[in-house]
Amino acid sequence: MDESLNLGRIIDRHADRDAIALVGLDLDGHATEHSFGEIDTRADALARGLLARGLVPGERVALLGVNSVAYVVSLLGIVRAGLVAVPVNFKLPPAIVEYILGDSGARLVLCDDARAAQVPAALPHILFGSPEFAALPQPGPFEAFEPDARDLALILYTSGSTGRPKGVLLSHASHRWVVRTRQAATPLADERVLIAAPLYHMNALALILLTLASHAPAVLLPQFQAAAYIRAIARYRCTWLTAVPPMIAMMLRERELLAQTDLGSVRVVRMGSAPVSPSLLEQIHKLLPNARVINAFGTTEGGPVVFGPHPEGLPTPTQAVGAAHPAVQMRLIDERGQPADEGVLELKSPGLMLGYHQRPELSPLTSDGFYVTGDVFRRDAQGFYTFVGRRDDMFVSGGENLYPGEIEKALERHPAVQQASVVPVPDDIKGTKPVAFVVPRPGHVVPSEEDLKAFSLTQLAAYEHPRRIWFVDALPLAATQKIDRRALTEDALQRLAGAHH
Template sequence: MSIEESLNLGCVIDSAADPERVAFIGLDAAGRATEHRFGDIDDRANAVARALLAQGHAPQERIALLAANSVDYVVSLLGILRAGLVAVPVNFKLPAPLITFVLRDSGAQLVLCDAERRAQVPEGLPALVFGTQAFDAWRAPGALAPHVSVPHVPAPEDLALLLYTSGSTGQPKGVRLSHASHRWVVRTRRAATPLAGERVLVAAPLYHMNALALVLLTMASHTTSVLLPQFNTTAYIGAIDRYHCTWLTAVPPMIAMMLRERSALAAADLSSVRVVRMGSAPISPGLLEQIRSLLPNARIINAYGTTEGGPVVFGPHPLGLPTPPLAVGFPHPQVEVRLADDAGAERDEGVLEIRSPGLMQGYHQRFDLSPFTADGFYITGDVFRRDDEGFYTFVGRRDDMFVSGGENLYPGEIEKVLERHPAVQQASIVALPDEIKGTKPVAFVVPRAGVAAVNEETLKAFSLQHLAAYQHPRRIWFTESLPLAATQKIDRAALVREALRRSSATQAAPIDMPFASDHGKP
């Protein structure tokens, strides 16, 4: 059975394909590797499904996953889906109260976790720990119960996944995703993204759509993935070198952090890389240039997607026109898109609204939120610009936009300009209160390794040459690294707190690096 034949999202592995092919090279935190074949993954997923059903779980009950990336995580995810239950991947980097909130809000009946995260499970909620005798004993009876029928055949609207947003601006929201919507995502991506013969490196967290959708795609494509437990710069570089990875997916901050590891890069052979798919955050011209220099054999894909709307939104131009370097592409033929201004009128620049078979059903138990238009388009909150050839380019998050002296400022546009300076590796813009302007832009900058340093005044002068006067950052602070949220995006809330601290300090140090301890370990 395959994803084309089954209505169950958990059936992404084609049982008619070679069961001896390696599905995953799984690495643990110490770098030890184990190989796992497709046939073994398939059997273990069925065992988990039968164990859950033998335990008495009813269709559509929630089973949570609270763990770093591992093959056990992937197997358990497939088993949950095949049993007709709903998988709830939980962001274990959230504060303890928010983890408890997600588990309670989702209605999780059981938590499958790793040993490191066991203490994060609230008291009274059943949990099973990967790799323990208890987990193996629980799973074993399921493998010996062939009378229990799997996979479950879901109804058209049955949920498969309940993915929670990061909660950086409030309580996390549960995104309701059906079997049907993400079977469409897998099938559509498989048709557009041939992965046969590739070796894919996965380091982003499986509780995030970026990595989760990719793992489902690699299994459906019957290709081998190298699975890291978490992103770490040196481990990432080492995995490319050791396993000759050909296909990378990452968010721009991950690659920017990797580029600072000059000694590790110098010792590694990265010539195997043929594709780098960038997503989840905008890419700057400076970073794009550096990736091309580091990986000259690679095609760079600037992708776009959301948890709510899925990763299938844009693609190549139907006339074969080349995609501009910073654009995310032309609308996919099965996806309707439009740009709307604050009044709802269609424009060439505005908030992206999309309608496709991959959309969520809505937010779990959040009837106060209205993420859809009256005619069924999902309102992304992301501002895009459309050019004359129909290509779309990301401008910024509407939520990130702030008004300074009556002008709308998008941090991403200012950051792209700062990152054009040869001494700048990364830049992040946040707003500070200002008595005259209301708010004013300030910048945190990570210097580029191996080039002459730049000071605040020189970089301010550079920004004034290339930006409108109202856009230039009023203060620029240098730091060794930028704080990352659990999705590997820049944690702007943490930067705002740091900017407030620095601006109110009576005497700031010449260079203060409060985020250095996070370098390479988001």
């Protein structure tokens, strides 16, 4: 096989070029089908066209838009040309989008109509679906740029909880390793994958590259919308989903639609960004009776290949993310800087980033080359790892370290709790104390605040239990689709201030 080292050339040219690679759906259910041959040919033509515009390898081209087939083709074409793709999170505030476009040094933006207004006037942009976009590709054979070990394919910006987003530099080599390693572990050839998570995130981006490399069909939604997602599963008999807990919660609200829809085709749900609580697991099994749930973990900086099945074939405990992947070195470091069975995960693998763009002062790598994730894990006697919480989310209350994730898990063990989020608020005596926001589970009697507090004391140390619990319809999501803890903290402070007047 004439394998190129270019990340954009992962479609196997010897496999069936007429097989369907992508079904592009809009939220109303209009579909277009695209073969592997068509995607491959279009990506080559786009690569030629970008270079014909005078762009030179190493220069950046930004992508700004919802998921679409044009977005995927553009991503492959940019990377094949030796240019660097910068997928931008369009949900960020306009000033931050402008900062990312400027910081990355983007020379051109490919965007959809709804996002065009976010592009600064001085920066050239081309709209997907416009006559200019149709005229951009130059058909004909194309030899992909052959990268060296450190040549960049992608810059992904991580919206840190504080400060400006950081551009994560990802090489062709690191990401091809990710794709090939996952391909070996996850045979997708017989699966139909549904993608609704945004392609500007590592989760969906790594998945679309994996499906293309695996010659597996993917169904692509512009963004997650519960009813459209449920209909897409049924219509295309999708077998493989990737989800975050809020998506499942939103699907469960579509009761009428679920009652008349068969979701029995789903065999795998890969859950990212937060571990699955026992109550959520029970609901996933009700929703998707034939699916097994995999708790996934990955970071933009360290890639999605971190954990895997146990080397001796032991079953992974429900809450665990797996055992150490054989190709990844890892260690847990406690607060004293010592190796321990509970601590911050540090890892080293061929999937690591090269560093942060123009931020030499930020060194997330240790002197011996391990990436410090900032995520706290616990390792059991069998070698299984369980996520405890973000070191950044940890707060100290009366001298005790509290991890919101541990308290949330305990609250979610209550049958009437769908989802919980815990944040710290100031306390005169303890410095800070935990309070909780809880989304009640449909069809259950909502417990009183006192009852739920009493329940939490049966599950937690006394110092961990939430001092106030408020019931809400939904938890606010940040642009990353994770729970917006800052918004919850502000909400908590307002409620507490209101209570004092």
